[in-house]
Amino acid sequence: MSFSWTRVGAILQKELRDYRRNRFVIYTMSLLPLIFIAAPMIQIFAINVSTTSGLFDAHIGVTLLYMLILPAVIPSVLSTYSVVGEREQGTLEPILSTPIHSEEFLVAKALAALLPTLVVSYVIFGIFLGAVAAFAHPAVASAIFERNHLLVQLLFTPLVAGWSIWAGIAISTRMSDVRAAQQLTVLASLPPLAIVALMSFNVITPSLGLTLGLAAALLLVDGLAWRAVAAMFDRERLVTGRR
């Protein structure tokens, strides 16, 4: 039996329906973006444009970094729930008793975390750009709208989210407590942000080639992470709860 997008779609649709009626998810998806748009807005309007160029770059870097924390944090909330949550509510065994392959199950869970993350992250970034264009000092707006900065945001949003999702699912398959899994996942989501931080702060000059190269590398890491998580996915251990 080959990989089935119908089965992936079944889980994905179920997850999205479940999110809509899950208060915890709704609050998280509403409050986190508010926090992550408020902080950079304050930062933008507090920037002193007459300061040294190094300090100015640092302020811009911190501001843009906030935008990439969102795709790292939101999926950690959703993906950590993916397996341990099913176990907690006793639905994992019925799902795994169907013809679904481990890879299909994992891809569905990853997409269910990725899609809302992308929507929220891009919408928030769009609102941020609109506010910058309308209200920020022209020098600040010019720095924010710099091509490579935009490229970093657009490319790294799904890639950072991807890493966070696979880390979250991997942790979710090994843990028996949702909250502990979420805390661990937030920590595990941070490494890709280090690269982005270096680029945002202009420690690494974000040239087009470098940005694309790092994005490709992170894409490869995300792909390998999927395979690693699929290999770790042990139905017997998950169903029996044995470590």
Add this chain to the structure above:
Amino acid sequence: MTSELADSQHQPSSGGANLGSALVVEHLTKRFGKRIAYEDVSFEVGYGEVFGFLGPNGAGKTTTVRTLGTLIAPTSGSATIARIPLSAESGPAIRARISIMPESPGLYLRLTVAENLECFARLYELRDVRSRIDRVLQAVNLSDRANDLCGSLSKGLRQRVALARALLSDPTVLFLDEPTSGLDPVATRDVHDLLIALRERGVTIFLTTHRLEEAEKLCHRVAILNTTLRLIGRPDELREQLFSRNLEVRTRLQLDEPARVFNGLANVESWEQSPSGSYVLNVTDPDTAAPDIARALVHANVDILSMSESHHSLKDVYLELIDEDVEAKKR
């Protein structure tokens, strides 16, 4: 159930080896480290048969179901499920032909009944999802609750939704793990009625339970597992294997010399007087023994109030076996 699969399922086999067996299990063993979940288990289940799998808590029933459902790999032995040999590679193919209803319904409580069923119908890549959902909801008498959130249903209704979910794919073998566990008598009766209806339609059911009256009521054959398979057969066969047959005789007055009446009667192997005053006679064949006993009592001028064959229940069989195991462990 009106599907081709259900219609094509034939009458229960006697359990003998044949190519038409829905389940063939040979010397199956599962160990978790040093702990044995079950050992050297062998049996066959014919198409259309309702097979009861009995045993105390921790006997290995659920682990056996999970093994046959390809969720757990056996340590040794082999099995063929719906004519597909059990292996790591055949898992998805086997799971496409079976359904497992675990002890806990495992429903998505924030989804409606219909949404739960739709998800599973798509996991089985079924066609005509809507009509299938309507059909299984009708089968479990829940058509009017299709749009209710599962979280708003009682435990008994959730169990019925889980049964509807298990029926969605018209499975070749339906595994039911303690389907009435924790249900009140009315909900239990409802589930029993549904299972009887499935049995009459020829659905092959593998039923694990520790409710013995449930097994006796529903199953063509039963197996008693207590880590190893202790007995297998029809409930009446098991009774005969374990217990001698008895006739209980009630008389108006107590016999002065019962030994003179009963001793020497053909077919009567032994007798004793019960605390209630009746006489319990251990006989080889009740049909032959009863007239002889009646004649002997009339000849002794005794008024007979009643004579009946005393029945051992499946519970007696079960307790006898489990007590044997407990005694064996003490030794």
